Amino acid sequence: MKTIKNIGYILTFLGFAFFIGSIFTGTYKVTPEIYTKWIESKGVKSEYFIENTKKRIVNKELSAWELSSKIIENAKASNEYQHNQPKVDWNKIIHLKWSKTSKDFVYPLVRSSATGWFTNNTALWFLLTFGLAIIGGLLVFIPDYKLLGPAGIKNNGIFQHSATNRGIIGFITAFFFIGFYIFLYFFPNYLVNPILAVNGISKSLSGNPASQWFLYGFMYCSVMTVFAVRMFIKYRHNKYQMIRTAVVLFFQIAFAFLIPEILVAFNKPWFDFKNAWPLNYSFFFDWNINQLINSGNLGIFMFVWGVILTLVVVPVMVYFYGKRWYCSWVCGCGGLAETLGDPYRQLSNKSLFSWKVERWLIHGVLLFATIMTGLTLYVYFAEIPSWKQLFLGISVYDVQTWYGFFIGSIFSGVIGTGFYPIMGNRVWCRFGCPLAAYLGFVQRFKSRFRITTNGGQCISCGNCSTYCEQGIDVRSYAQKGQNIVRSSCVGCGICSAVCPRGVLKLENGSDTGTSRTKTNDILLGNDIDLLSMTNKHD
Ligand code: SF4
Ligand code: SF4
Incomplete structure (x- = not known):
């Protein structure tokens, strides 16, 4: 059994090594057609940029790093050129922002110009990365059924192990998680090879090529499944934990991954029926409301369901069952925390100080989400464009962008999951989730x-x-x-x-x-x- 476990560790390590290695390899060739399409789709008007970038990247074999840096260098040079003109033509300025340029401007071109081994061998590539990591993970956990003896929770040595007590392995794991989220949210142009590995699955589900969000959804479900097996073995004597783990895994795979992809295959909006506002902070954004309302009866049903879920289903269910029905049985964030995060639950801080910080932070985020949504609905019904400045030079679009950046990306992803091995598995649910704050009010008082x-x-x-x-x-x-x-x-x-x-x-x-x-x-x-x-x- 120990040998099987060790083989599992080796396979998992290999899978991750291939995954990380692929970020630094691969070739990209931008053809003239891809280039023209990209320039049009991005609405680039600067001839300086169009001509110079064309010379530097079209029909050349480059790595993702070379391609990305050439584009950004040229965009900067183009902006400088435009600013040095006697009369600046603002239409020709390319807006550059570190948190947006790579994912919104560069990524689409890198994604569509991938070529070489990774594009021609997606099935083998999938097996070498996700295949090895998933099989390896299962081989690590399944032998515990025998190795750890009779049923019962075995947390032996949890405070001595470097991985579960903020040791060097814990910090390396945190570094990997944080790095992955930073790449995913801000620099997906370097994740094209891992994205290609799941391209076949995406095409078979929705008919569309895989995006970074499909990769994330697939990885999320895979990690939860492997760690759910660990939960099933560890808590096999405990009916509550067995059923809860199975249910939360089901909701993640069916409701957050498969159903939305199948909806897209039928030309319907991507929609997660269990994701309630304010966790789903963009639910009341104008583009989302318009998209749902313009998608026929099903779209209208989705919109009405989203409102009912937040205003009726959530509080009524919390009245009867407490917030556990959502946080530990249905929610994807809770699902990851209860599977991947289980080895880290003892790292949560129990001090009175952290309780105080928790109350200020989580209720602050709820207030932020409520104000942002209130402003969003105000401009929507008053038919004011969301980019129009409302007060102190700030527009609703700015407020939405800040929320998306600080809360939606940094807090919930980079910190919320990245810090599992340092601060415990519920960093986001405890300190940041506005829905948890809302559920918490009902749970505490009613x-x-x-x-x-x-x-x-x-x-x-x-x-x-x-x-x-x-x-x-x-x-x-x-x-x-x-x-x-x-x-x-x-x-x-x-x-x-x-x-x-x-x-x-x-x-x-x-x-x-x-x-x-x-x-x-x-x-x-x-x-x-x-x-x-x-x-x-x-
Ligand atoms: S301290 Fe907690 S775990 Fe220990 S006996 Fe009391 S209630 Fe049970
Ligand atoms: S959150 Fe804490 S108090 Fe509540 S059920 Fe879990 S371990 Fe018990």
Whole structure:
């Protein structure tokens, strides 16, 4: 079994090595037709740029790095040239911004000019990267069924291992995650070879060539599946964890990946039926509303469903089941946190300070999302163009761009997932997700959900607090025999699973309301001055 596991490590390593290596290899040849089409689609008006770039890149075999840098160099030179003219023609200026130029301007050309081995051998290339990594991952985890002995949670050595206790492997993993998200969000022009590996799957699902977002969706589902197998083995004695893992995996693969791709195949808008506003922050953007309304009855249904999901389904379900129904059973971010992130849940900070930071940050993001959406709807109904400056030289488009950059990309992706091995697996859900903040309000003030504690049985071992991914000090509630009613609890159920004394129980039964949040009057060591009492009795 150990040999199988070691083979698994080698295969996974090879798969990742090919994946990373491909970023630095491959040839790209821009034909005159591709070039002309690209210039037209980007609306480039500068003759200086068109002619000079043509000379430098058309019909030449270049790497993605050479091609990208030549385009950007020429764009900068062209802008300088235009600025030096007696009268600047602003139509000929190419707008350059590090966070947008590569993905919006350069990527389409690099993507369509890929040539050589990777384009001709996509199936073999898929096997060498994703195939090896997926098979390797499964070979690493499946032997645990035998190697780790009888069913039961084995977290042995978790604080000694470099990968799970912020050691060198943990930092290398974080570096890889962060790097991947930066490339994905801002520089997909260097990810064309990995994108080509999943091109065949994309074409068979939607009929379209794969984009960086298809690559991301495919990787997301694959990683979740491999780590779900690990969850099934680790928690195989625990029905709640088994069913929850299966359900969250189903929602990711079916609702966030397959159904949207199939909709596209039928010329319908890409739509994730479970993605609720404000997590789906672009739902009320003008282009999205227009696209849905112009897509016939199904599009209108999607729009109405999106509104009902946020205003009715979400709060009603939280009333009955707590926010766990979404955060731990349905949501893709929660799904990744509960599978890939499971080895890192003990890294969440339990201090009072982080609880304070959490409340300011998450509610701040909810406020930001609400203001941005309010402004978006205002300009939509007032028929004001979103690029028009409204106040202090700021347009709604600017506010949307800031939100997309700081929250949608940096916080939820780069920090939210990239920092799993450093800050635990729920960084985004705990500190940033505006939907979690909204669900949390309902859960805290108007829900049946609570974790009940049989305090008399608690031996204060602290397992529950250690493995609470949301940084809740569960033990302190258990010691007092108090219900855990916290807006941040995602109902993952791990505190209950790791408790050796069966103290904790996740419950939804009807509650009168007063008992749910009642604090028991108990004496703690700090509450009384024992010395003065002793002296009094003397
Ligand atoms: S309190 Fe328990 S159920 Fe809630 S998030 Fe923490 S570990 Fe999960
Ligand atoms: S895991 Fe159970 S026994 Fe240990 S501190 Fe938590 S509630 Fe108490």
